[in-house]
Amino acid sequence: MKLSHVSVEGCGRFGTPARIEGFGTGVNILSARNEAGKSTLFRAIRTCLFERHSSTAKDIAALATDGLSLPVSIRVGFEHGGRQYEIAKSFLKGKSASLTRDGVEIARNAEADEHVWDLLGIAPRSTRALDEASYGLLWVQQGHSFALPEPSEAAASQLNAVIQQEVGTLVGGERARQLLATVKDELGKYLTDSGRPRVGGALHAAIEETARLTAERLDVDNRLAALDAKLDELGHQRAELRSAGDHAMAAQMKADLEDTRRKLAEAETAGEELKRLRDDERQAHELAEAQEGRLQELKRRAATIDAQRARLKTLAGEIAPLEQEIAAATAALDELARRRKALGDEADALEREERELARLADLAEKRARRAALAGRLDRLQQLRGRAAANEAALKAALVDEAAQKALDALETEEAKLHARLDAGAPRVAIEARPGATVMIDGTAVSGTAAKSVTQPVVITVGDDVAITVSPPQATREAAEAALAAHREKLRALLAACGAADAAELRRLRAERVALEDQARDIRAERNALALGDGVNAEIDRLQAAIGEIDAAAVDEAEADASALDARKQQATERHSALRAALSGVTAQIGAQGDLLGKLREARASLAGQAEQIHAGLASDLALLPDAGRDRMLGDCDSELGRRRDAHRVKAALLAEKQAQAPEDGAVERLRARMDRLAAAMKGQQERLDQLRERIARLEGEVQVAGGDGLGERAATLALQQQMALAEEARIAERVEVLKLLRRTVEESYAQRREQLNAPLRRHLKPFLHDVFPRAEIELGENFAIAGLSRSGPAAELFGRLSLGTQEQVAVLVRLAMGAMICERGADVPIILDDALVFSDDDRIEQMFDAINRAGRNQQVIVLTCRARSFTSLGGTQLQIV
Structure with missing residues (x-):
């Protein structure tokens, strides 16, 4: 397989259609900046080839363009077996799949998914992971070029199968x-x-x-x-x-319990009396403290009343100047409003004049465009005629895709019936010795021969012996009945399609395909004309527009265009001047309004303060009126003395009882x-x-x-x-x-592992020596890289190498695996996404030699953001368009 083009839409950063064309044989390189979408295209190619179009996997959902409600649409073109194929899939929304060969659709949806896998040598499954078999080895996504290839089960089987073609079947194969x-x-x-x-x-x-x-x-x-x-x-x-x-011990314990209960009751009674006296002393103390708090509150309220009266006098002096400033600002604002209304009325009159001038200019322009509108009308009428003829021809063509598939299925079924009849029939095996004359159904046998007995077979030995071998009658009758039923289905299909034989049915199908292509061309032409409401609606619109132009008054339509332009220019200049004046007045109104708002806000703030002080003063005077202030303070002080005397009496009684308590x-x-x-x-x-x-x-x-x-x-x-x-x-x-x-x-x-690893080592050697002359790779289980032997006495473990060297060795191993697979007829392209990121200038040139060596026999695609460093790689330069 060789990739030829890829296009995406609604995929990652590609919300609009994007395409790469011109993939060639050998080395191909796509150089683009970071976040240009290279890795997105790499994931899109894998998804289109290896995922079912109906899948809802997280990897596919992650491909969708953020913020757009679009399907993930991907098209991948490739060459396989000398034929050009294109697989187109739509994921997540409007799910579909279509596979074309040399421009003709050959499969849709699930059949298209599995047909591609058949072409690539991948067995279909109900669920599928990306990168099956050799594709998982040779298609390296971004960030994975440092890791050594770890073949999956399918990939390991393919590598072993390739090796066995070279070294034969081994115990270790x-x-x-x-x-x-x-x-x-x-x-x-x-x-x-x-x-x-x-x-x-x-x-x-x-x-x-x-x-x-x-x-x-x-x-x-x-x-x-x-x-x-x-x-x-x-x-x-x-x-x-x-x-x-023991009853005596129980009686003694009962007497001791009763005596203890009596003594506990006496002690608890004395404790309750002491608790009552403590509560009385505490209550008397709290009453005295509360009375002292009320006396202090009355003194504080009297001081507050005096302070509030002084503040009210100060606020009255601050509010009077603000009232005068508010009146002056209000008068100025009214005058500005009258000026703005006059300017607005004049601007409205100028707008009406400009609209009338625009109408006259538009009518003149329509007169000038009448010929173009008439030409478009004629083209649309011809398009409508061709579309009607194509639609009628399609209705008359009966052989659709379903009939073609039904014919293919019947022919496949007939082949299977013959194969089952041949597989279930007895076989006759004959070995003719030199000089013997043996014939099967009149054909001479030389050496050994075998034949399935689906019909009576006559074997002759010389001129004297003739042996007839017949299949079982029941088996033969059943096979003939099945074939007869199958032929009846074929005759019914041909009759329904109006065809004499399978060849004529295919010819009728080809004619319908041509009509469908013509219909697609008509639809493409209609789309190119941007007919949002359809051909008929556009024809009606054009006819109405032409009729309106023809019916317009001659004096209006043929008005002097230069005079109209001059009038429009004068009106525009006057309107601009009015807008500037109106803007200035509006700005003055805004400034004056802001000033008035601030003045009113200041007055409201002072008035609010005065109102709050009046409310507080009224509340305080209600509790402490001026007439009774001295009397209330004296009564409160006398009550405090009485409560302190009561507390001293109760405290002395409590001390006496505490001395007598247990x-x-x-x-x-x-x-x-x-x-x-x-x-x-x-x-x-x-x-x-x-x-x-x-x-x-x-x-x-x-x-x-x-x-x-x-x-x-x-x-x-x-x-x-x-x-x-x-x-x-x-x-x-x-x-x-x-x-x-x-x-x-x-x-x-x-x-036998070493013998198995020999073919891979042989293919790896030239790639390895391009970068590490005279070095050798040590291979382990399942083609794993154990170490790298260079000039030292012992091999260096792969994990001990620098990151750059690890990445270079991993890429070289993949190039060797690709060369080995390609040499045995499995043409798989190699794709490297942002590889060789830690290579120095000399080493990267050597890696370019190895990549070009791989490109002599198979397609290599390199995606990179380092355009300057990869200039000397050569090969076909690709671009995202």
């Missing part, structure tokens, strides 16, 4: 990999990747069954031992119950002793209840356990356990055999 995969699949039925038994597998089930029987047998044995233990425990519990029932902690000690005695009596009773309950439970368990037949159950479980162990051992032995087979195949694979 694709057949060994397939055998190893089969053994691993079989082993996977029993074990996980970590070597543990797989849940749901036979080995896991056998182990689980053995464990279950072992646990059940252990449970029965434990139950037998537990029965004996419970009998011993029952005797101990009965003896403990007899010793725990010592601190006495109540808590009595309460703790009472709780201790109560808990001890309760614990003793609970212990007796528990002993009685435990004895009853043990007696019941002993009675139940004695009737379960535990001994017989234990014997049965022992036998079942032996059988389960035998089954587990049998499965485990099979697992060990499979593990031994896997190990043997892996060891053989490792022994």
Whole structure:
């Protein structure tokens, strides 16, 4: 496959159509700045070739252009087998796919998806990941050029198949990999990747069954031992119950509890009295403090009233000058408004005059365009006639794409019927020795010959022997019946399409395709004419426009254009002057309005302050009027003295009672002793209840356990356990055999690895020596690069190389893999997106030599943002248009 062009729309930064054409053989280079969309085009090519058009994967959604509700539309053209193909897909919205060959559509939608994969040698699947087989190795996206190629399963199979064409089938080749995969699949039925038994597998089930029987047998044995233990425990519990029932000790504990309760009640009564006295003292203190707060509040309110009256006098003096300034500003603003209205009326009159002049000029211009409108009308009328004729011819052509597909399907079915008949028929194999005369249906046989017996076969040996071999009658009749039914379907299809044979049907289909091409040309011509409402509507519009021009008054239509222009110029100049004057007046009105607003705002602020002060003053005077101020202050001070005397009396009484109260902690000690005695009596009773309950439970368990037949159950479980162990051992032995087979195949694979790697090493050598003369690559498992041998005694590990050298080696390995695949007939282009970013000037020139060496035999496409550095690469220069 060789790419020829690609176009995108609604894809990443390409919200409008963009295209790259002119891909050539050999090296192709696309140089563009950062964020020009190179990587987007790379992802678009992969998506178009390898994704189903109906997919909604996250990678496809990420391709959509931000902010635009457009489908992701991609077209990729390529050459394959000497034919030109184009695959066009629309993702996310308006999902569709179309595949054309040499300009003729050959498949649509899902059929187009899978037809492309057939061409590229990729087996179709219901779900698909990008970059199958060799494309995943040779198409390197941005940022991945540093990593060594890690072939997927499909890519590894293709590489091994290519190698086997050169070195033959080996133990370490694709057949060994397939055998190893089969053994691993079989082993996977029993074990996980970590070597543990797989849940749901036979080995896991056998182990689980053995464990279950072992646990059940252990449970029965434990139950037998537990029965004996419970009998011993029952005797101990009965003896403990007899010793725990001491009545004298219980009576003493009850007397101590009653005495403690009496003493606690006396102590609590004294504490309640002391608490009441404390509350009275605290209340008296709070009343005195509250009265002192009210006295201070009255004094503060009197000072506030005096300050508010002084502030009101100051505000009255500030508001008077503002009233005069507001009146002057209002008069000036009214005068400016009258001037603006006069200027506006004059501007309206000039606008009406300009519109009339524009109407006259437009009418004159239409007169000048009448010939062009008449020519467009004639072209549209011809287009409508051709479209009507094409539509009638299409209705008469009956052979559509469905009929063509039905014919192809019937011919394929007939071939399959013949193939099945041949495959199911007996075969006659003959070996004729030198000198013998043997013939099959009159044809001489020399050496060996074989023939399927779908019809009677006559074998003659010399002139004396004739052998007739006939197929089974039932098989032959069934095959003939199937072929007859198939031929009847073919005759029905030909009759429905009005064709005598398959060739005529295909000819009729070709004629319809030509009519469809003509219809597309007509639609393209209609689109080029930008007919938004259709041909008929545009014809009607043109006829109406021409009629309007013809019907216009002659004196208006033929007015002097220069005079109209002069009048329009004068009106425009006057209008401009009026607009300038009007703008100046409007600016003055705005400035005067701002000044008036500020004055009013200042007056409102002062008035608001005065209003707030009046409201506060009225509230304060309501609580402290001037007439009663001295009396209220005196009464409040006298009440404060009385409340302080009451507090001193209650404080003395509290001190006296505190001296007579019990010592601190006495109540808590009595309460703790009472709780201790109560808990001890309760614990003793609970212990007796528990002993009685435990004895009853043990007696019941002993009675139940004695009737379960535990001994017989234990014997049965022992036998079942032996059988389960035998089954587990049998499965485990099979697992060990499979593990031994896997190990043997892996060891053989490792022994023949060097012979497998030889073809890749041979193809890699010239590319490697272009950059690293006399160097050698060490290859490991699955074509992995183990190290690079240069001038030193030992190989350098790949991970220890510099980033630039790692990237260069990774690119060279991909070039070698591409050369090896291409040499064996699989023509896959190589695509490098922004590679060789850490190469110095000398090394990058050597890499250019290697890339051009690859371009001698296959297509190489390089995407880069370093136009100056890649100038000397050469090859075909590409551009995004």
